[in-house]
Structures are given as structure tokens and as C-alpha cells.
Amino acid sequence: MRVISFCTRFHAPTNRLSLFRRSHHKLIPPSSSSCFRNNNCSVMSGHNKMEQFDLSSNTVIDHPPALTDKITLTRDAGPSKFQVIADFDGTLTRYRVNGIRGQSSHGILQQGNADYDAKREALYEHYHPLEFSPLIPLHDKTKLMEQWWSKTHDLLIEGGLTCDAIKESVASSSIAFRDGVVELFEFLEEKDIPVLIFSAGLADVIEEVLRQKLHRTFKNVKIVSNRMVFDNDGRLVSFKGKLIHVLNKNEHALDMAAPLHDNLGIDIGVEDEENAYVKQRTNVLLLGDHLGDLRMSDGLNYESRVSIGFLNDNVEKSLESYREAFDIVYLNDAPMWGALELVSQLFPTEAS
Numbered sequence: 001m002r003v004i005s006f007c008t009r010f011h012a013p014t015n016r017l018s019l020f021r022r023s024h025h026k027l028i029p030p031s032s033s034s035c036f037r038n039n040n041c042s043v044m045s046g047h048n049k050m051e052q053f054d055l056s057s058n059t060v061i062d063h064p065p066a067l068t069d070k071i072t073l074t075r076d077a078g079p080s081k082f083q084v085i086a087d088f089d090g091t092l093t094r095y096r097v098n099g100i101r102g103q104s105s106h107g108i109l110q111q112g113n114a115d116y117d118a119k120r121e122a123l124y125e126h127y128h129p130l131e132f133s134p135l136i137p138l139h140d141k142t143k144l145m146e147q148w149w150s151k152t153h154d155l156l157i158e159g160g161l162t163c164d165a166i167k168e169s170v171a172s173s174s175i176a177f178r179d180g181v182v183e184l185f186e187f188l189e190e191k192d193i194p195v196l197i198f199s200a201g202l203a204d205v206i207e208e209v210l211r212q213k214l215h216r217t218f219k220n221v222k223i224v225s226n227r228m229v230f231d232n233d234g235r236l237v238s239f240k241g242k243l244i245h246v247l248n249k250n251e252h253a254l255d256m257a258a259p260l261h262d263n264l265g266i267d268i269g270v271e272d273e274e275n276a277y278v279k280q281r282t283n284v285l286l287l288g289d290h291l292g293d294l295r296m297s298d299g300l301n302y303e304s305r306v307s308i309g310f311l312n313d314n315v316e317k318s319l320e321s322y323r324e325a326f327d328i329v330y331l332n333d334a335p336m337w338g339a340l341e342l343v344s345q346l347f348p349t350e351a352s
């Protein structure tokens, strides 16, 4: 296994990013040994608890020269041409929390009605094995996934899901973001670089997770997922737009990137203007934890794409395919510091 160090020593959270800015005014290609001399990343958690993660020995880059070329192209085009596309579960969030498997945004919802929670669980038991069955053709599987998502959404409405139930579900969940996600979002926000989070889950739940677990929202972060509509009493009444399930979530990259009406000369609304704005950003940093996440950039007609894959589990079994597919692979539920360092090198902030 070829492991390449990709790390600089980090310090306390209050000055982590400023240290970045002071020390990374030049792009340092990943193949440069000077960048990767240190063996450990020392990071401070949000609770002032020192954690150690050996990022250098958990980083795999199969083709450093190709990555360097992409980085150079992206840097030269500037931040106005750049965007980040990220999967949510297992990518922005940790795979394990306190040593056990963390929850996903799909799995945390308790709608305050035990009967309906049980009905949704029964759907999961029925459809989840079908999702991974190698015997079902894709066309048929897509129909099954549509059924599953559609029935689940109906149960959420019938069961009277409320905004308060979402807040309580998130508060009692064991979802946690990777260390460095806040700093990554802050850095990108400061540079006006958009982050699109793609998920087949529920946008309202993900936004609540961001609010409660990161304690803030970001104006540059947009969730592309199933969006709920609530009545004045805070009760779910319907869902907006097209159903996004596990097998079609990547098609929505195209929706985001290519407004349906602009080529027809019809006035575009605010949302379409946002889509056009995203479409102009042809250099992409893609973050995912499954090979299928690479398709999130489909339809964007990108010029350059740097892909980071988080290989959280079954490293021996999956490393070969991940290292071929992603430009950078982080192993063993690694923190987000590598991605932060990468964007800091791409678009450094000059010291004042």
C-alpha cells in the first residue's frame, strides 16, 4: 500500500486557521516531501480535549502528479470558479462516534408516534436488503427505491411529524461531524465558495443537525435533499419537488447545475439564478464515502475535479477500488483536516 503523508501539524482550534493562513501562502504539491514531514496531526476537539490522529499514515494518493496538475489548474482559475460538493452521512459526519457506529440522518427520526416509527422500521427491514441485492436489475431496483421513499414520506405525513419532533430527534441522536468540518465551512464561507450537500435523506433533518451539532448555519452551504412543507402549527403536510432517493440523488447535480429554462429564454427565478451561479463554477472538490458519490458531479461539465474519498471501514477489502477512483483517500474515519489544508493551499489568505 502506498501511503503518502499529507499533513501539517495543527494546533489549538482558536488559531488553527490563522496558522494555516500564515504558513501556506504558496501551493505545496502533495508530492512534495517538505509538506509531509510531520507524522501526526495534533488537533483540539470542540471540547478542548486533545486528540491525536495520524493523518499521514491514513492518507493514500495513487497518482500524485495528476493530483498536482488538478490543484494547479484549480488554483490558477481562482476561488470564483470553485465549489465543493459533499455527501453528508459518513462523509461530513463520522462513521463511528465514541467507538460505536454513529447514526445516519436517515435513521435518527422519531416522529413521536411509536406505531409510525415501527411502520417505517418495517419498511426499512423489507427494502434495505433489496437496495443491496445483486439480483435485481437497476431499473426494477429504482422503482423499489421510489416505493420505499414514497411510502416512508407518506407515513411521516400520516403520523403527524412535527418540527419539534425533528429537533428532539436530532438532540438525542449520536450523529457527530468530523473534526475540521466547521473550520472547512468557515474557510469556504469567507471565500464565498459554495458547498452543495447532496443527500437522499431529509433536508430539514440535515439542517437541524447542522444547527444543533455545529451551533451555526453557513450562508454558503446548500442542502440538495428532500424538503418538507409544514403548516402553521409546525406539522408536516407535504414534500416539495421531486423525490430524491438513494439511486437518483446524483441526477440532481444536473438539476442544480443546469436550470431548465435559461436556454429557452424564459425568465429565471431566484433559485435558477443560484443554479446558474453554481454551474459557472467548473472546478470541483468532491467529498464522498462511497464510489457512487463520485457521480454527484455528473452534469456539472467540470473542468477539474479533485475527489476525496473517506474509506471508513473494510479498508483491506475496498482500498484498491477507492484508490483508483478517488484522488485522495483517507482511511479509518479520518478527520477533515486534509480537505481544509487542501483548500487553504488552493486559496490562501494573505497575512495582514
Ligand SMILES: [Mg+2]
Binding pocket: 087, 088, 089, 090, 091, 288, 289, 290
Ligand atoms: Mg455517505
